Amino acid sequence: MLLDGMWSFDVAAPMQVFGGVIAPDGTEPCRLSTVGLGEVARLDHGMFVETCPLERYRERPDIVVVPGFSNPFQIEADARPLPVDDAQAARPAPDALLTWLRAQHERGAELVALGTGTFVLGWAGLLDGCFCTTHGAYADGLARQVPAARIDASRLIAHDKERRIWTSAGGASCVDVCLTAFAAQAGMGTVGRVERIMNLAAARPADAEQDTVRAPIAGAGVAGDLSVRRVEGTVRQSLSQSWTTEQMAWYAGMSVRTFQRHFKAQMGMTPSRWLVRERVRAACELLELTDLSIEVIAARVGLCDAAALRRGFSAMLGTSPSAYRAQFRRTAAATSG
Known part of the structure; x- marks a missing residue:
């Protein structure tokens, strides 16, 4: 979902994750659409993106991504009250887009906000009581605008599972949250292919902190x-x-x-936690793309037995290997061809 003034980096990240080609035959991981108020959204540095006007968009998206803005200081500083009868004057986002966003959420879509895109969810009234994050530099502004939001400014990614809302700190974490949200919909196998095409190691964990990830170490x-x-x-x-x-x-x-x-x-994250995560991720791909037994898969990814694999799945994904296979086996088959 695009508005004038959004940051081109935030727009490019979901385009690459959800719409980049992942096979020689032109296969894409999913069908990507861009929607807006008109036929063009104007971004920073003279760039623009063609969009489908809301009144002509007839799809029912599984995920709606809301990028952040190229001038976050302006968004963060707008701490005026947001009266219902004068929403247009108080909110940079027109009501038509906010109404559309609420409608998609009510129909079951997962919402993914990138950086200051989290403010848009607040303007739409979707953050009251919601666990969320944004770029640490603008978290105070978000708290002023949406005092009922449960903001954790230390997090790179926040996922309120009950509300089906993902938020991120912006910047490079835009890629992380898009990959993580996509994995919840399509499975690790599909997302693993996207990561390899993008030459990425893996998405950073949802509980990584803004101030610690990839921070320089003195003398390193x-x-x-x-x-x-x-x-x-x-x-x-x-x-x-x-x-x-x-x-x-x-x-x-x-x-x-x-x-x-x-x-x-x-x-x-710690080396031991990373190792468990990598083994679970590798097992996910094997569960999606092969008919190997859970016992064989456990051995292939370095776990002593099926019980250890089940513990890893429970800790990392909150599900079992069998349930994961049942959920994503068909998805993997569809996206691989």
Whole structure:
């Protein structure tokens, strides 16, 4: 959903995740549409995007993405009251778009707000009591405009599962939240293909903090970053091995404590948690794309037995391997061809 003045980076991120080609035959991960008030949305730096006017849009989207704005200071500073009878004067977003957004949400669509796009959800009255985040620099402005929102400005991504609302801190986390929300709809197999095409390691976790992820470590230098990336790539290619944090630290040429600090700064989580996540992600793809038994899949991703795989799924995804396969097997088959 596009408005004039939105940030081109925030617009490009969901276009690449949801609409980028993932196979030589031109296959795209899903059908992507852009909607707005008119036929064109004007972005920053002279760019514009063609949009389908609301009155001509007849689809029922599963996900609606709301990008942030190129001038967040203007959005953040608009702390005026939002009277119902004078909404147009108080809100940068026209009521027609806000009404449409509310209607899509009521019909079951998941909403994904990128950075200051979270403000749009607030203007639409969708953030009261909602767990959410935005860029840390503008969180106070969001709190002034939507005092009933449950804002955690430390989070890169916030997901209010009950309300079906995803919000993010903006910037690079736009890609993370789009991938994470898409995985909840289409499964890890489809999203894994998107990540590989985009040359991404994996989306950062939903509970990563804005101030810690990829923060520089004094004296770390480029060598430390490269060591972590080398370990990351090696472990991914050999998940069936029984990796430990001590083994990964040895491979990186660091002490365990130093490796843990570097790894947390780069990946936003501890090495042990990352390892569980990677094994669960690999298992997800095998569950979607193969008929292998759960026991065989557990062995292939480096877990001792099916019970360990079930524990990993419960902790990371809140479901079981069997339930995951039942939900996403058909989705994977449809998107792979």
